[in-house]
Amino acid sequence: WSWPLIKLMPTVFLKSHELYDKITQILTENNSTILLKTSWFTKTDILVTSDPANVQHILNSRYSIYQRGSEFRKAFDFFGDAIFLKDVQEWKEEKKFTHAFYKENRFQKSSLKIIHQTLEKSLIPVLDHMSNQNQVLDLQILFNRYMLDTTCLMATGFDPGSLRIGFPKSPLLDAMDDMAEVVFRRHILPERVWKLQRWLRIGKEKKTAEACNILNQTIADYVSKNQELNAKKQENGDEFDVLKFYLAEATAKGSTKHTETGFLAANVMTLLYAGRDTSAALLTWFFYLISRNPFAENKILAEIRENFPPRRHFFPNAQELSKLVYLHCALCETLRLFPTTPVIIREPIQEDVLPTGHKVDQTTKVILCSYAMGRMPKIWGEDCKEFKPERWILPGKGGIKHVGSNSFLGFGSGPWACPGKELAFTRMKAVAATILHNFKVEVPEGQTICPGVSAPLTLKHGLKATVSSRWI
C-alpha cells in the first residue's frame, strides 16, 4: 500500500471515531496484515497486523528486537526515568525492583482496603446524591475520578480527593487528561510537526508544559511527605503503598538511585497513567454494553444477588468477587470489543521477517492492533461483533475460559505485558458489582457513542446515565 501522509492525516483527525473500525475492515480484507508505504516526509513505513502468529513473534519469541522505541520515548518524554520507556536490557534489570510490589500480599490487601474505603467514602455518596437529586451524570467522569483517587492512594498513600459530590476542580485530574491527549497526538503526528508546535507553544503542546509542572509538583510533594512520614516511622507503619515499598526495598538493598525523587516521581506517574484511564474507560464501555444487552445485565444481576446479602452492601471481599464469574467474563468481553489500549506499537532494532512473510527493519513502525484482533471472525467466529460474555465460559465446567494473549491482546502479551492485570480486574469487579447491586443504572438512548481522540480508547462524548437507589 502506498499511503501518502496527506491522505493519512484527514482520516486520523476528521474521522478519528471511525479509525479503528476502518483499520479492522482493511485488516479483515487483507489477511490480517498490511504494510503502508508512507511518504518521504515521515521516512517510516507502517506495518499493521492483527495476526496471532505475528503477535507471538513480535511480543514473545523475538521481543528483545522489538522495542517500544525512540518515538515512543519521545512521545512520553515528560515521564522521565519511567521503567516502560527503557530499552530491553535496562528494563529487565529495573523490572525486578519496580514491579516487585504487584506480587506482594501486602499490596493486594491494602489495594482491597483502599477500594472499599473509596467506594464507601466517595463513590457511593456521589451516587446517592445523584440518585436523590435525580441528576444525570457522566459515568466516564465518575470512573476517571474514582480510578485517579484509588491509584494515587495505592501509589503514594495520598488521596487527591477528585471524586467528591459536585465533582470539584482537580488540577491533577486536568493535567492527566491533557497529557493523555498529547501522548496520543504525538503518536499520530510526525515528530517534526509536534516538535514545531511545542517550540511555538501552540495547540495542545502548549498545555503540556503546564500539565507537566502540575504533575511533577504534586507527585514530588507526595514523595516528600511520604519520605517524611517514613523517616518519622509514624503510627501508620502497617499501611502499605508503592512509595513506601520502594523506599524500604532501596534501604534494604543499599540503593540510593531508587530513593531519588526523579525515579520515584517517574514511577508514580507511570502508575497513575497506566492504572487510571485504562480501567475507567473499560468500566464505561462495560456499562454502555450491558445497557444495550439486557440479557447479559440480568445474568450479572442474578449472579450478584446470589453472592451478596439482600441489602445495601459496599464491601465485596476477595472471596465474593472471585464468585462473580459471569461479571468477569463480561469485562473480558468488553475488553475484547473495546480494548482500552487499542494498539501496541513497536520498532524493530534490526531487519526481520515476520511469520506472514513481511520484511521489517529499523525504518518500520510495527502496530499490533488489539482493536482489530478482538473483531476478527477467524479468531472469534462470525458473531465476533456481538457482546456475548458466554464465549468466555468453559463449556460444561462453568469456569473462565483461558484465551491465549496472542489472540486476545487486551493486557498485552509476553514479557512487556501488563503487570496490573489482577488489580485491574479486582477493582473493576468491585466497582461494577457495588454499583449494580445498590443502584439501578439507566443509560438513555440517543447518545452519540464513539471512541475519542486519546491514548486509551475512551468514549468521545462520555456516557450519560441516571442512577436510582435499589434499597429505599
Ligand code: HEM
Ligand atoms: C483495564 C485495565 C488495564 C488495561 C486494559 C491495561 C493494559 C495494558 C497493556 C496492553 C500493557 C502493555 C503495553 C505494551 O506492551 O506496550 C500494559 C502495561 C502496563 N500496565 Fe496495564 N492495563 C490496565 C490496568 C493497569 C493497572 C491497574 C496498572 C497498575 C496500577 C497497570 C500498570 C501497567 C504498567 C506499569 C505497564 C508497563 C509495564 C512495563 O512495560 O514494564 N495497568 N497495560
